[in-house]
Structure formats: structure tokens, C-alpha cells
Amino acid sequence: MTLKIYADRMSQPSRAVLIFCKVNGITFEEIKLDLARRQQRSSEYKEINPLRQVPTIVDGRFKLFESHAILRYISCAFPGVADHWYPSDLFKRAKIESVLDWHHSNLRRGAVAYILNSTLAPALGLQKNPQAAAEGEKILSSSLEQIESIWLKGNGRFLLGSSKPSIADLSLVCELMQLQVVDEKDRDRILGPHKKVEQWIEDTKQATMPHFDEVHTVLFKLKAKLQEQRLSEANNKIESSKNTTLPSKM
Amino acid sequence: MTLKIYADRMSQPSRAVLIFCKVNGITFEEIKLDLARRQQRSSEYKEINPLRQVPTIVDGRFKLFESHAILRYISCAFPGVADHWYPSDLFKRAKIESVLDWHHSNLRRGAVAYILNSTLAPALGLQKNPQAAAEGEKILSSSLEQIESIWLKGNGRFLLGSSKPSIADLSLVCELMQLQVVDEKDRDRILGPHKKVEQWIEDTKQATMPHFDEVHTVLFKLKAKLQEQRLSEANNKIESSKNTTLPSKM
Incomplete structure (x- = not known):
């Protein structure tokens, strides 16, 4: 009976729960939901979490949501978690x-x-x-x-x-x-x-390394993508301002 | 060493903590702060709660704020609290x-x-x-x-x-x-x-009676006062609309 974690790594409470389990050597199955594609709105997921949010855990017959409640529960339910x-x-x-x-x-x-x-x-x-x-x-x-x-x-x-x-x-x-x-x-x-x-x-x-960076990879990728977009938008602005202020060669 | 509770009964988390202690027979001293008069902004209170909110408890040398944290703490620290x-x-x-x-x-x-x-x-x-x-x-x-x-x-x-x-x-x-x-x-x-x-x-x-109503008395008084104000405002409106629509006797 493996702990199941329903998560989207773009969600910060999901990442906290995933990192916590990895750091404490807890075996789990990660079930990925893509919030941007509204996968949390499916009727299957509603049965697991009627609030349709992530993260949710399923531990045997026990379902739990709200990340702080999950972190407290795992700290108490899994014997390997250090007291601090x-x-x-x-x-x-x-x-x-x-x-x-x-x-x-x-x-x-x-x-x-x-x-x-x-x-x-x-x-x-x-x-x-x-x-x-x-x-x-x-x-x-x-x-x-x-x-x-x-x-x-x-x-x-x-x-x-x-x-x-x-x-x-x-x-x-x-x-x-x-x-x-x-x-x-x-x-x-x-x-x-x-x-x-x-x-x-x-x-x-x-x-919490190396798990911290590993779980944040998806966020770092988005960061790079958005930076590139911003740079490209800034360049386009410079180009279009040149085109309007410089005399045309036509 | 009596538990001290800094509270304003107009604040809903303050009321929850006060009712909880009364229902569970916990002896405490209530120190009233009037938020409308900004008594939580005093430098003395800042020493007790740097967030300057209510409620706060002081149990011996231990200070604690955030009402849910307080309710959990009291449930565990005082032996008379029923498990439910x-x-x-x-x-x-x-x-x-x-x-x-x-x-x-x-x-x-x-x-x-x-x-x-x-x-x-x-x-x-x-x-x-x-x-x-x-x-x-x-x-x-x-x-x-x-x-x-x-x-x-x-x-x-x-x-x-x-x-x-x-x-x-x-x-x-x-x-x-x-x-x-x-x-x-x-x-x-x-x-x-x-x-x-x-x-x-x-x-x-x-x-949680009779403590529930007793702690809410201040809220019920405000309710009555505001109802009276609303009634008086509504009457004034009717009067002034009469004065503008009926021919003057002057």
C-alpha cells in the first residue's frame, strides 16, 4: 500500500509535500494533474477531493487535502520523519x-x-x-x-x-x-x-537538496521561458520604435 | 500561574478561545483590548504580540498567537479538555x-x-x-x-x-x-x-451554552444598536421624501 500524492509541481503546496516525502525517504506514487489544463475538474478527481485542489494524498482508505494538514499527518504517520x-x-x-x-x-x-x-x-x-x-x-x-x-x-x-x-x-x-x-x-x-x-x-x-531543485525543475523551466518572452517583447518594442522614429529608406 | 487571554470580544477568534476555555472549565484571566480604540497598537502589547492582533495567550513564560494554534495548544496543555x-x-x-x-x-x-x-x-x-x-x-x-x-x-x-x-x-x-x-x-x-x-x-x-451567548453579548448589543440606526435612517429617508414631494404648508 503506497502513499499516493496527487500534485501539480507548478503548485507551491504540491511541491512542499513532494519535497518533504523525498527528503524523509517516504515511498510514494506521484499522480500528476495539470492545473493549466484543468485536469483537477474531472469527475474522477472530484471523488478524491471535492474541493478540486492540489495536493491531495490517499493513504490506503484515508484521503486528505490542504497541504499543511498533509504535512502534519505525514510527520506523525510515517515513523522515519525526524522530530525537527x-x-x-x-x-x-x-x-x-x-x-x-x-x-x-x-x-x-x-x-x-x-x-x-x-x-x-x-x-x-x-x-x-x-x-x-x-x-x-x-x-x-x-x-x-x-x-x-x-x-x-x-x-x-x-x-x-x-x-x-x-x-x-x-x-x-x-x-x-x-x-x-x-x-x-x-x-x-x-x-x-x-x-x-x-x-x-x-x-x-x-x-533539502537535491530534492528541492529536482522538484522545482518545472518552475525553473517556466522562469527561463518567460524571461525569453520578455526579452523578445523588449526587442520587438525597440525595433518598432526604430521603425517609427528613423526616416524610411523606401 | 493563571492563563492570560488578551482578547476583544468583537473579534471572532477571540470569542472562540474564550468560549473554549469556559466550556472546558479552564481558569483564565481575560485582558480586554478594544480594537476600535486601537489598544492593540500600544508598545506594551507589541512586546506580547509583535503582530498586534488578538487573541494572544500568555501561559507562564510562554506566549502564543493565532487562534487555531491557541486552540490546539490549550487542547493539549490542559488535562480537562475532552478528546472530541x-x-x-x-x-x-x-x-x-x-x-x-x-x-x-x-x-x-x-x-x-x-x-x-x-x-x-x-x-x-x-x-x-x-x-x-x-x-x-x-x-x-x-x-x-x-x-x-x-x-x-x-x-x-x-x-x-x-x-x-x-x-x-x-x-x-x-x-x-x-x-x-x-x-x-x-x-x-x-x-x-x-x-x-x-x-x-x-x-x-x-x-457550548451558556458560555456561547454570554461571550457574544457584546455582539448582540452592537446588532441591536445597528438595527436601530438603520431604522432611524430609513424613517429619516421617508420623512425627507415626504418633505420634498408634499406641498409645503409654509
Whole structure:
């Protein structure tokens, strides 16, 4: 009876669950759903997850969705998971719960709104929305400020002053990795002022290598493709401005 | 060493924590903060909760915020709490985590946006925003539909087919109680189509009486005050329309 994970690697909570299982040596079967092709809308998948979102796990007869709930469950149900991921100590665990709960209405809300409305909308058949992107950026920047001043306070390399990562580090860093697809100057504007956050992203990557990069490959490919598109659009603009400002040779 | 709870009873997560402690016979000291008077912005409170939100608990040297994290912690740290609130069974607990995680970006997001922008904004020195209220109502209505068709599926009176309430029932019902302050016809339009949800709210109330009503008293008072205001505004409108349409006696 192998654990099944229904996931799209373009979805940041899907990646967190996949990386977590790989890092902890948990055998699983990955069932890929392509959200851009709306594969989560099939009637078969509705039986597995009526919310039609990813990730979902099926462990024997047990079905579960919501990535934080999945990470908690796997931490407790699979004996090989090291304690630092989801400590059994009541006080340490409660503090991690606090970060996980904070994530939803802060970092996640801001990052999703900004990245969708500034960059990913066309790929999902939607229109970019500059006002919604600006509102998202505001929440995202305030969340990064809070990560730096509150959750990364202390001497540890990870959240809550810890020397080893928890499921909260992995979940939040996978969220921030989504910024890879936006224009470099926008990413620098948003992440640049937060050196501690940048170092923590790097530390979490290193603690979960080589799985971190392997699971993010699809995101890195999209990043390269979008960069190429932007370059080509910029060149076209230069060309068309030359054509309108230079005298014609005809 | 008494548990301290920093709370504003106008805040739905504050009420959930207070009711939970009262129902479970946990002795605590309630420290009231008035969010409308921005008492959470004081430098003393920043030391307790750098996010400057309510509720926060202080249990000896341990400080904790985010209401779901607090409810989980109290369930585990205080021996008198009955198991149904936050079951030790791995599978039951995981399902409750799933509802708690879902709450943030669905029911909570929709309810807060709708109620703030349709009703509460002026009391907090803000302007009502009909567009934001409409967007909030859309998320709220979709969340109510999901509660009815997914989380309340089954024969039990409570979420996940359970015969007794969990911390998820209490948290979600306290969220929905916030609808008490909106105009009756709007509340009926939104809640009316969801009879199962209305019955579940009633069942959760009954399971936590008399504490449920006692902690909600401040909300019921605001409801009465706002109803009176609406009636008086409606009367003024009728009067002024009479004055403009009837011939003057002067």
C-alpha cells in the first residue's frame, strides 16, 4: 500500500509535500494533474477531493487535502520523519502552528495575488490585473517584513530560531519560490530589502537538496521561458520604435 | 500561574478561545483590548504580540498567537479538555486540521471582507467599499456551499460527521456569528439557502451554552444598536421624501 500524492509541481503546496516525502525517504506514487489544463475538474478527481485542489494524498482508505494538514499527518504517520520537522514538544509545535496559520492570510495571500495578477494570469486563460497585483505586493512585502523581524528573530538559521527546518520553513519557502517566474527587476525590488529572508531561502534549499531543485525543475523551466518572452517583447518594442522614429529608406 | 487571554470580544477568534476555555472549565484571566480604540497598537502589547492582533495567550513564560494554534495548544496543555475537541486519533485529527486550514482562505476571507466593507467599516474609521463587499460575499457564499456539501456531509450534527463538536466547529461558527451585525435581509439572503449550516450553528451554540451567548453579548448589543440606526435612517429617508414631494404648508 503506497502513499499516493496527487500534485501539480507548478503548485507551491504540491511541491512542499513532494519535497518533504523525498527528503524523509517516504515511498510514494506521484499522480500528476495539470492545473493549466484543468485536469483537477474531472469527475474522477472530484471523488478524491471535492474541493478540486492540489495536493491531495490517499493513504490506503484515508484521503486528505490542504497541504499543511498533509504535512502534519505525514510527520506523525510515517515513523522515519525526524522530530525537527514537526516537534513532539508541545511548546515548539505550538509555535510552528502559529507560523503555519499566519501563512494563509499573509504570505500566501499576498504572493498568490501578486504573482497571478502580474505574471501567471495569461497562462491560466485570465487577464493580468495591475490593481490586484499592487494590492498583493503590499501584503507580500508586509509579510516579508514580518518574516524577517518576527519569525526569523534569533540566532538559528531557520524559523523560530531553530537550527533545523520544520514543515513551516518548507511550506513558506516553496511559496516564495513562486517569485522565480516574475520579472527579475520586480523580484529584486520585493525580495532585495530582505537579506535575512534571502539567506533563509538558501538555507532551506540546501537542507533539502537535491530534492528541492529536482522538484522545482518545472518552475525553473517556466522562469527561463518567460524571461525569453520578455526579452523578445523588449526587442520587438525597440525595433518598432526604430521603425517609427528613423526616416524610411523606401 | 493563571492563563492570560488578551482578547476583544468583537473579534471572532477571540470569542472562540474564550468560549473554549469556559466550556472546558479552564481558569483564565481575560485582558480586554478594544480594537476600535486601537489598544492593540500600544508598545506594551507589541512586546506580547509583535503582530498586534488578538487573541494572544500568555501561559507562564510562554506566549502564543493565532487562534487555531491557541486552540490546539490549550487542547493539549490542559488535562480537562475532552478528546472530541481535538482528537488524539491521527486520522480524526488530520481531518480537523484540514477544515482549520481551509477556514483561512475561504470562510474567514469571505466573511471578513463582506462584513467589514458592508457594515463595520465606519466604526473602525474606514469607508464602506461596495465592490470589496460584493467580492467578499462571493467567497463567503461559496464557502457556505462547501461547508454544507463537504464538511457537513454525513449524519453527525457537527463537521466531518461527528456527534460532538471540535475546535473547528467552534472557530467556524464564531466566524459566522459575525453576520449578526449586518442588515437582516442581507443575512437572510446569504445564510437562508443553507439550512444545514443554520442548524449546525444552532447545534454548536447549544453545545457550548451558556458560555456561547454570554461571550457574544457584546455582539448582540452592537446588532441591536445597528438595527436601530438603520431604522432611524430609513424613517429619516421617508420623512425627507415626504418633505420634498408634499406641498409645503409654509
